[in-house]
Amino acid sequence: MNIHEYQAKALLQPYGVPVPKGAVVFSAQEALDVANTLTAPFVVKAQIHAGGRGKGGGVKLVQTSAQVKEAASKMLGMTLVTPQTGPEGRLVSKVYVEEGCAIAHEFYLSLLVDRATARLTFLASREGGMDIEEVASDRILKVAIDPVTGFQPFHGRKLAEGLGLTGSQVNAFAKIVRGVYEAFMALDASLIEMNPFVVTPSGDFVALDVKMSFDESALYRHPDICALRDLAEEDPMEVTASEDELSYIKLHGNIGCMVNGAGLAMATLDIITLYGGEPANFLDLGGGADQARVTKAFKIILSDKAVNGVFVNIFGGIMRCDIIAEGIVDAVKTVNMTIPLVVRLEGTNVDLGKEIFAKSGLPIIAVDGFAAAAQRIVQEVA
Numbered sequence: 001m002n003i004h005e006y007q008a009k010a011l012l013q014p015y016g017v018p019v020p021k022g023a024v025v026f027s028a029q030e031a032l033d034v035a036n037t038l039t040a041p042f043v044v045k046a047q048i049h050a051g052g053r054g055k056g057g058g059v060k061l062v063q064t065s066a067q068v069k070e071a072a073s074k075m076l077g078m079t080l081v082t083p084q085t086g087p088e089g090r091l092v093s094k095v096y097v098e099e100g101c102a103i104a105h106e107f108y109l110s111l112l113v114d115r116a117t118a119r120l121t122f123l124a125s126r127e128g129g130m131d132i133e134e135v136a137s138d139r140i141l142k143v144a145i146d147p148v149t150g151f152q153p154f155h156g157r158k159l160a161e162g163l164g165l166t167g168s169q170v171n172a173f174a175k176i177v178r179g180v181y182e183a184f185m186a187l188d189a190s191l192i193e194m195n196p197f198v199v200t201p202s203g204d205f206v207a208l209d210v211k212m213s214f215d216e217s218a219l220y221r222h223p224d225i226c227a228l229r230d231l232a233e234e235d236p237m238e239v240t241a242s243e244d245e246l247s248y249i250k251l252h253g254n255i256g257c258m259v260n261g262a263g264l265a266m267a268t269l270d271i272i273t274l275y276g277g278e279p280a281n282f283l284d285l286g287g288g289a290d291q292a293r294v295t296k297a298f299k300i301i302l303s304d305k306a307v308n309g310v311f312v313n314i315f316g317g318i319m320r321c322d323i324i325a326e327g328i329v330d331a332v333k334t335v336n337m338t339i340p341l342v343v344r345l346e347g348t349n350v351d352l353g354k355e356i357f358a359k360s361g362l363p364i365i366a367v368d369g370f371a372a373a374a375q376r377i378v379q380e381v382a
Helices: 005-015 028-035 065-075 153-162 168-187 216-221 236-243 262-274 291-302 321-335 350-360 370-381
Strands: 022-025 042-046 059-062 095-099 105-114 119-125 141-145 189-199 205-207 210-214 247-250 255-259 281-284 309-316 341-347 364-366
Touching: 005 022, 005 168, 005 210, 022 028, 028 065, 028 095, 042 065, 059 065, 065 095, 105 168, 119 153, 119 168, 141 153, 153 168, 168 189, 168 205, 210 216, 236 247, 236 291, 255 262, 255 291, 255 370, 262 281, 262 309, 262 370, 281 291, 291 309, 291 321, 309 321, 309 370, 321 341, 321 350, 321 364, 341 350, 341 370, 350 364
Parallel strands: 255 281, 255 309, 309 341, 341 364
Antiparallel strands: 022 095, 042 059, 042 095, 105 119, 105 189, 119 141, 189 205, 189 210, 247 281
């Protein structure tokens, strides 16, 4: 789960991460009122779940409170297009007004889960203010945290020295890094990113921009963080799927996919692409698919107007293939499908499942073999 910048800053402050004074507002008048309580210069930032806001006109540095009101008025209600939003952009419904600060140097600092080493890892670079993907790998410092010992003082010193910090800045930076680690662990985060993380001419550190995301499997422990979820920033179909406890991610193709098991779902996306098709979604039914669950999944997939064919790829291990077949038949009748449907079943009672399809009288294309079924759905939608 992602949250907004202003929310992330509020969460990190109690852990000793310095951020500028500011407040979120929903109108130009509120922006003016907030500016009158702050010290110039000011920064007005559109609040959306996407990076690169400055490139799309979503970040403005201004000198007067009147200019704050003007900038907020232009941003609120605009569709902000950034490299991360795609061409459709995101509607701006709130902006963050904060104090600006003088910058001596910009750094990049983040803490994330490194899947390669199975450890929390700090990434740091002296080249802050730009996309980390564009920074040469030899200019990125990595410090992994041993899960047995946890964060130790030498981790902070190693990061500080790697960034070229000296004197009292080393200890000050190390304390902030420890705070980031403590916040990550306490809040069950999956990413904390500060870019830019700056040092002022007086030697103080400030996190000018913060991005945070959380492990959704741990959100049951954090109702306060759940309350920060902004459904307006999420795809409506993904929201509906999450309410039905389905794992669904919208993609940009035209072949709807319904699969049981995350690994098989990923393999399904790959093989459709291999044969020249474009998946419209990732959808994992899970191991306990019944008629109601299958029907909900079909409705979600078909609500995507780009879908003109559906591929159901099921391995009946925990759930028998005949039960799954009955669910598919009932679901197809319920949603009144009019586009091609290719189904590949494998596993327990697969022959019974195929018999159910054959007797249904529905235009269900049952195909044996993973590759053959993938090729068939690509042909059907071509």
